[in-house]
């Protein structure tokens with residue numbers, strides 16, 4: 379990904395082994411890099427959404443475990459200490475599967491190694507989690523591009539109109555993104571594309587992050603109010619919907635940013651293909667019925683009662699301001715995610731290819747999950 383014409387990832391270790399991130403709460407007004415030194419810093423970064431998006435949450439947690447081990451003092455008991463600190467990480471945000479996926483990968487290391495041996499291995503595993511995240515997202519782009527290309531072939535040079543919700547681009551991962559990766563791959567290959575960007579209340583990740591990414595990459599896009607998608611679909615202004623995912627059950631039910639379900643209903647009613655892009659780290663094979671079984675994060679109502687934006691002060695300097703949008707007496711309610719049943723989903727785009735959203739199709743591409751599923755069914 380390029381920001382201000384410089385190559386970045388969303389998280390990295392510096393030459394001095396310092397963990398750094400792009401502070402996403404400051405975008406699009408300001409581009410700021412922040413260092414994370416302790417597990418407290420990492421937990422705060424995830425909870426406050428300085429880093430967010432399922433993939434990036436997982437990769438950050440992977441690095442977080444390395445920092446925990448780095449800050450271990452011999453006065454403490456290794457496994458007790460690691461358990462307690464990793465538990466704090468696990469509790470930061472409940473819905474994205476990628477978080478526990480990364481913690482489980484790291485747990486194999488700290489549970490089976492003494493501190494001195496574990497430390498370099500935890501560092502290596504954190505880097506591997508980040509590299510895999512990048513690789514998987516790049517492959518999602520390759521597979522998803524074919525869908526866009528097929529539509530483009532029928533449009534005689536007219537741009538393919540893609541609607542997306544929230545931010546499932548490079549800012550939600552280490553690089554490339556999930557839902558936006560096919561868009562970038564198609565755009566880079568010269569296929570004409572145009573993206574309708576849902577603003578994505580309450581935190582407006584569409585307006586502040588997806589639009590930021592697309593603008594940096596010069597991809598044609600238009601910001602729309604969350605409620606506009608249905609109207610655009612009825613009027614055939616959307617060719618395909620592609621969204622990301624925070625947790626996907628083995629039968630293909632998808633938890634994603636609140637409002638995704640409504641877009642899927644609209645797409646179904648208007649026979650518009652609705653795809654979900656995800657790396658395999660987002661699958662939760664232990665769950666079947668997403669509506670009943672996926673834990674949905676409820677965030678502070680403050681986020682629904684206020685909006686944040688920027689303006690230019692009298693000296694031409696950008697200033698960020700938060701304003702209340704409802705009466706003082708009114709209370710908000712803030713579910714961060716919803717579940718789209720698999721019956722509304724045309725297909726899942728993963729690093730291994732595109733499949734229907736059902737258990738049989740998922741297991742055809744991920745046969746190694748079958749053993750685990752059989753065990754938990756007993």
Ligand code: MRU
Nearest residue numbers: 430431432544546550622623635
């Ligand atoms: O609350 P956020 O900003 O972490 O939510 C992000 C989304 O819902 C994305 O669409 C999702 O994580 C899928 S892409 C990683």
